[in-house]
Amino acid sequence: MAELKIYNSLTRQKEVFVPITPGYAGMYVCGPTVYSDVHLGNCRTFISFDVIFRYLKYLGYRVRYVRNITDAGHLEGDRDEGDDKFSKKARLEQVEPMEIVQKYTIGFHQVMKLFNNLPPNIEPAATGHILEQIEMIKHILKNGYAYEVDGTVYFDVEKYDKEKPYGVLTNRKLEELLEGTRDLGGQDEKKGRLDFALWIKARPEHLMQWPSPWGMGFPGWHIECSAMSEKYLGKKFDIHGGGMDLAATHHTNEIAQSEACYNVNPANYWIHTNMLTVNGARMSKSAGNGFLPGELFSGDHPLLEKAYSPMTVRFFMLQTHYRSTLDFSNEALQAAEKGLKRLWEAFRNLDRLYRQSDQFPAVASDSETENRCLEWIAGFDASMNDDFNTAKVLANMFELAPVINGLKGGQLSRDKISKATLELLYRQFNTYLTDVLGLTEDKDVDNGRLDKVLQLLVEIRKEARQRKDFSMSDKIRNELQQQGIILKDEKGGGVSWSIE
RNA sequence: GGUCCUGUGGCCGAGUGGCUAGGCAGAGCUCUGCAAAAGCUCGUACACCAGUUCGAAUCUGGUCGGGACCUCCA
Secondary structure, eight states: OOOOEEEETTTTEEEEOOOSSTTEEEEEEOOOBTTSOOOHHHHHHHHHHHHHHHHHHHTTOEEEEEEOBBOSOOBSSSSSOSOBHHHHHHHHHTSOHHHHHHHHHHHHHHHHHHTTOOOOSBOOBGGGGHHHHHHHHHHHHHTTSEEEETTEEEEOHHHHHHHSOTTTTTTOOHHHHHHHSOOOOTTOOOSSTTOEEEEEEOOTTOSSOBOOTTSSEEEOTTHHHHHHHHHHHOSSEEEEEEEGGGIIIIIHHHHHHHHHHHSSOSEEEEEEEOOEEETTEEOOTTTTOOOOHHHHHHTOSTTOSSOOOHHHHHHHHHTSOTTSOEEEOHHHHHHHHHHHHHHHHHHHHHHHHHHTGGGSOSSOSOHHHHHHHHHHHHHHHHHHHBTOOHHHHHHHHHHHHHHHHHHHHTSSOTTSSOHHHHHHHHHHHHIIIIIISOOOOOOSSOOHHHHHHHHHHHHHHHHHHHTTOHHHHHHHHHHHHHTTEEEEEOTTSOEEEEEO
16 A cells, blocks of 8 residues: 655655654644633544544554543733633623533534544543642752743743754744743743743632642643653654644744753644634634534524534535634535435445345446546545545545435446445545545434334335326325425335435 | 745636646436436636746736634644
8 A cells, every 4th residue: 555645744745654663653642621611613624633643543553543632721911920721701691611611522522423533542631730830940940941930830931942943844044033922021920031941830819720840830731741752652653733823922932941851842744724704814712703513503603594413514614624714614524414315325325235246246347437437446545645635535435325325326337336346435435524524414304213214105106106196196206395305206116315 | 923824617616837626506408298307518716916847727026805723723
């Protein structure tokens, strides 16, 4: 099999993936800050990495996928002072901060499940790793890359940059970064404008605080990922991922922390997923243009014309490469909904053909059709190996759909492709659709009883049609359609049905 | 201002120096009692201006437009 190539943000080029330990892959992805509902933009990132996780497994790697829950230390502003997001929200809702954390963690997991994202292998929380974070800060202090001011510990960026380029990830020089920094005013206790807090002194009334060598306080936002990734994946692991917005600050600081502590860049491959936009502007919590998954599934949002299922949204996202921005619109979602429906229809037809695979010859009568199919099938792996090009995989599936539907509907004779090719097609189509891309069929109503009832109605309608009693047959079909059940008369006299 | 990304047919979106992805919408046809579904056919798109080249939407330079990051956000 061809090699997997990954676009590495660190080197700004595609590189062949070579794991540190053959057969194993370690991946750390920055998870959500659970002080409010995740919006669709957050979901896009996690869906992208879910597919990457799934594909690595498909390739046979034993993957350890770690995705953290940020439940402490994430501050409101850029001043390294004031409340963290949890305490603020807790005050607002008059509950414990951990109630906020619990509520939105559960919500996050529910949404992930609806999108059919596999759970990570480890999902560590920042509050559960205070000790590890303190140890790491102590280590950085000992190495001389941090300093304490009145109970708060800062990372010394300018000192660090003298030995290692601070802005490697975003390809920026320290001087440029310093120019872009806002003057924070005279009362700043930091030595350098780019210095960031590793540990923050807590005021007495602060709701979340822990004892430390520097007094009561709480960890800075960036140290948790460094400490937890080291704990579960080691000082050096294969893949570190997250949204593109995290590269300039969060990931840059993570690299600095690990370098200052262990003298190593924590990850070989840095993967950054692009933003979801609305009318060309980034979807974000602070901009107020965020869609909540729930609003999408119910259609309850002023900008939405109708509800869209989780799988429609997942498919919509997979039609675009993860490194491109994706613009969110009704038109695009409706197109995705119809496209996905067509794909499932083709898969159902393929499933039926597969069960009749004995009707297919050992050698295809039409080598051109046969070979084209084989190329499209091989294209699944080839596309994914090229930096996880899910859009191309789906395009190949759509290329195969007319062949499948043609074989099923009789427009294409069944000797056109060989039994072996049909079976390969079924296996790969099935594996990719459900295992690699993680799509499941939206079935709100489906059970054996409904099937029996429909078979009865189909039978009655068939008899009516034989009598040329078309008013009766149309009545059955139309009334069912009112309920969202579509009857389709097939060529050989059979009838199939699908639910809208 | 700095760093970087991007500009593809009505819409969404892949992409390689030459062989015009794909989806949705639209038109015609086949099939059908009528439909639906399905199948077949149809759009010669690649911001603009130069340059490199036998040949560029794909490479280089410039112009214009859009966006991200530099401040919390996946």
